[in-house]
Amino acid sequence: MNKYLPTIGIEIHTQLATKSKMFCGCDNDSKTAEPNTNVCPVCLALPGALPVINKGAVELAIKLGHGLNAKIATHTSFDRKNYFYPDSPKGYQITQMDEPIIQQGFVEILIEGEFKKIGVHHAHLEEDAGKSTHPAGASYSLVDFNRAGTPLVEIVSDPDMHTPTEAKRYLQEVYNIATTLGITHGDMEHGNFKFDLNISVSDTDKLGTRTELKNLNSFRNAERALKYEIQRQIDLLEDGEEITQETRGWNDSKGITVSQRGKEHAHDYRYFPEPDLPPLELQVDFITTIQKSVSSVVLPIIVRRELSELGLTSNEQDILIGQAKTRDIFNDTTKILQPKLHKKAVNWLVGDYQAWMTENSEAKSQLTAENLTDLIELVEADSISSKTAKEIFGEVVLGADPNKLIADKGLTQVSDDTELKKIISELITQNPQAVADYQSGNAKAAGFFVGQVMQATKGQANPGKANTLVLKLLEAHTNE
Numbered sequence: 001m002n003k004y005l006p007t008i009g010i011e012i013h014t015q016l017a018t019k020s021k022m023f024c025g026c027d028n029d030s031k032t033a034e035p036n037t038n039v040c041p042v043c044l045a046l047p048g049a050l051p052v053i054n055k056g057a058v059e060l061a062i063k064l065g066h067g068l069n070a071k072i073a074t075h076t077s078f079d080r081k082n083y084f085y086p087d088s089p090k091g092y093q094i095t096q097m098d099e100p101i102i103q104q105g106f107v108e109i110l111i112e113g114e115f116k117k118i119g120v121h122h123a124h125l126e127e128d129a130g131k132s133t134h135p136a137g138a139s140y141s142l143v144d145f146n147r148a149g150t151p152l153v154e155i156v157s158d159p160d161m162h163t164p165t166e167a168k169r170y171l172q173e174v175y176n177i178a179t180t181l182g183i184t185h186g187d188m189e190h191g192n193f194k195f196d197l198n199i200s201v202s203d204t205d206k207l208g209t210r211t212e213l214k215n216l217n218s219f220r221n222a223e224r225a226l227k228y229e230i231q232r233q234i235d236l237l238e239d240g241e242e243i244t245q246e247t248r249g250w251n252d253s254k255g256i257t258v259s260q261r262g263k264e265h266a267h268d269y270r271y272f273p274e275p276d277l278p279p280l281e282l283q284v285d286f287i288t289t290i291q292k293s294v295s296s297v298v299l300p301i302i303v304r305r306e307l308s309e310l311g312l313t314s315n316e317q318d319i320l321i322g323q324a325k326t327r328d329i330f331n332d333t334t335k336i337l338q339p340k341l342h343k344k345a346v347n348w349l350v351g352d353y354q355a356w357m358t359e360n361s362e363a364k365s366q367l368t369a370e371n372l373t374d375l376i377e378l379v380e381a382d383s384i385s386s387k388t389a390k391e392i393f394g395e396v397v398l399g400a401d402p403n404k405l406i407a408d409k410g411l412t413q414v415s416d417d418t419e420l421k422k423i424i425s426e427l428i429t430q431n432p433q434a435v436a437d438y439q440s441g442n443a444k445a446a447g448f449f450v451g452q453v454m455q456a457t458k459g460q461a462n463p464g465k466a467n468t469l470v471l472k473l474l475e476a477h478t479n480e
């Protein structure tokens with residue numbers, strides 16, 4: 001049913017990797033804390049407690065703006081979004097409605113070999129709520145305010161995506177940007193990166209009625225949920241029914257979206273300027289200094305462009321960009337390895353290294369850019385064969401220096417003419433039949449000698465060199 005065009009917009013909530021919370025000095029890391037221990041009068045909203053803007057959160061927002069190709073507002077302000085829910089001690093959330101810190105920007109994604117820009121409408125600073133739990137069978141609920149006041153940036157995209165795959169790629173790209181720049185720890189299991197997906201379908205120029213899929217935290221599920229929801233909406237329209245504007249949730253085990261509640265309209269929240277916080281005026285110098293501090297960070301899109309030029313598939317690119325540690329190794333390697341050998345680094349990292357991590361674990365890896373570079377250059381200089389390189393790779397991943405390793409093990413490839421010539425001459429004397437075969441025009445006989453040379457040197461002869469010398473000496477022998 002191609003006549004319906006889906007339109008997707010995304011709101012991403014990313015928790016910032018600051019030391020303290022958004023408006024108070026409480027520790028921003030509550031992973032191992034007992035419930036309601038990382039709290040204070042400010043984040044519990046006790047009467048008379050006043051919020052103070054976390055400078056570190058503002059700095060991270062500025063850095064993120066750089067990654068999102070966006071301008072930073074020099075004048076920005078906070079608002080109250082009023083709602084009553086037990087996990088919000090204030091009865092409202094401090095957020096930014098009219099004057100967000102990050103203005104219009106864009107993110108580039110790679111779709112079917114083409115780069116496509118997805119607009120970022122804006123991104124704003126706000127605080128997270130506490131966490132309610134509903135113990136099974138209990139007649140009560142529990143609330144933990146440790147998370148209340150956690151700094152968040154909400155990134156609001158333009159409705160520029162039209163397929164679930166585009167949406168997934170956008171999410172992955174923003175995640176890669178945010179983690180590369182150190183904005184967030186990126187721990188998706190712990191809610192560091194959550195998103196709401198707005199989706200509508202239409203067979204006219206006008207956008208259809210949209211539904212919002214709330215609170216997803218997996219790229220794969222975002223793609224699945226969108227596929228399901230697009231089909232659900234198309235089926236309804238085909239049956240002559242209407243789409244209800246509503247919030248829906250994703251039921252992972254059933255693989256379906258389910259209605260949660262009717263959509264609140266913006267005025268339900270009675271937004272008004274936050275009276276306890278003056279507008280935030282940022283000096284241009286301050287913004288420039290923060291942006292400069294991340295200007296040398298290699299953003300994912302730069303890596304993706306380079307990988308595209310190297311002819312890597314999307315999957316190979318995703319490995320290098322999506323695995324933070326592998327990506328760092330690659331980035332560092334490209335800084336010291338000559339450009340024409342970058343593809344070799346890619347081959348190691350998406351090939352043997354992935355296999356090694358499957359058998360062992362990334363936590364055990366001590367692979368460094370220096371050691372990987374040395375390994376590649378040793379092969380390139382014919383000091384070791386590719387076969388030897390593969391054999392010692394496991395030890396290199398565990399932190400061994402390839403130069404030291406081959407010296408200790410005597411693995412240096414034999415490229416020395418005199419030594420190879422000596423071996424070949426002996427072989428010619430010992431194998432008169434093979435020499436006769438060669439002389440009668442059997443080219444395979446030369447291959448036999450090369451094989452013998454490799455065996456005699458335990459695979460350490462340079463095969464190219466061995467081949468050249470074998471032919472040369474056989475010719476010389478024939479002409480004697």
Ligand SMILES: [Zn+2]
Pocket residue numbers: 021024025026038039040041042043044149
């Ligand atoms: Zn606090």
